[in-house]
Amino acid sequence: FLGSPPLSSDSAFTCHLVVDPLSRHLVINGYPGKLQCFSVSSKALVSSHEVVHFTRVSRSDTGTRVFVPSVSHVAHSQAQITSRTSSSTGRFRATVDIKCGEEMPPITSLKFWATSAAGRNVAGGEWRLKAQVDQPHLGAHVTCIAWNPMVSPEAAPVLATGGSDGSVRVWRNGNCDGRSWACAYSITYRNTDVGALSFCSDGSIMAIAHRNVISLWDFHHTALKGTVVLPSNSNVTHVSFVEPRKAPTMGG
Numbered sequence: 001f002l003g004s005p006p007l008s009s010d011s012a013f014t015c016h017l018v019v020d021p022l023s024r025h026l027v028i029n030g031y032p033g034k035l036q037c038f039s040v041s042s043k044a045l046v047s048s049h050e051v052v053h054f055t056r057v058s059r060s061d062t063g064t065r066v067f068v069p070s071v072s073h074v075a076h077s078q079a080q081i082t083s084r085t086s087s088s089t090g091r092f093r094a095t096v097d098i099k100c101g102e103e104m105p106p107i108t109s110l111k112f113w114a115t116s117a118a119g120r121n122v123a124g125g126e127w128r129l130k131a132q133v134d135q136p137h138l139g140a141h142v143t144c145i146a147w148n149p150m151v152s153p154e155a156a157p158v159l160a161t162g163g164s165d166g167s168v169r170v171w172r173n174g175n176c177d178g179r180s181w182a183c184a185y186s187i188t189y190r191n192t193d194v195g196a197l198s199f200c201s202d203g204s205i206m207a208i209a210h211r212n213v214i215s216l217w218d219f220h221h222t223a224l225k226g227t228v229v230l231p232s233n234s235n236v237t238h239v240s241f242v243e244p245r246k247a248p249t250m251g252g
Helices: none
Strands: 026-029 034-039 044-050 070-076 089-101 104-116 128-134 142-147 158-163 167-173 181-188 196-199 205-210 213-218 223-229 240-242 249-251
Touching: 026 070, 034 070, 070 142, 089 142, 089 158, 104 142, 142 196, 158 196, 196 240
Parallel strands: none
Antiparallel strands: 026 034, 034 044, 070 089, 089 104, 104 128, 142 158, 158 167, 167 181, 196 205, 205 213, 213 223, 240 249
């Protein structure tokens, strides 16, 4: 708008292409602090999700910049989750947003959202905030997030987050209702930045990228199974599993 203070955001949507695994909607950044779900088949906007509140009206005569929040990561649990206390089913969305200002350091927030199975594709406020963890990596940047794909009604959902502090933190929900999340444990490998992480389809193996090295972990026993070293010094930015048959192979 004419005469409005300049906007500033110190982070970008680093997830690149994100697709909701159940609805198959494309999830992208919208207005500051919001996510938009876009239907590729109908070529239409399906819904908008406000991740962090942002006041868009401010005085323009102060000469100061307006710092806008940004959503840097989003991930969806792939499995339906059944509550232990009711017969309802649903699933989770995890987001990472960053807020900053001229006189305040960047604040990173990891948020856990839940929705019912019946309302997952309905436009509007179907995603409800269940829990929020500020500074999940103790001030370091969150570089990647991923859900463990294998979740049963008897098991609590699991989210892994990687950070610039060189650690991968594993977050568990105690009772499947999404209200209580805690860091169960953390993994470090040579204290190098975590650039990407991924799970195989059964959730038993987790791959973590540390610059030009990929470490493979037995997720259930938290044991290092092996490493893959790239011949170049280029940083690995993406890692994923390709599983045509039973034995998983990795590419990234």
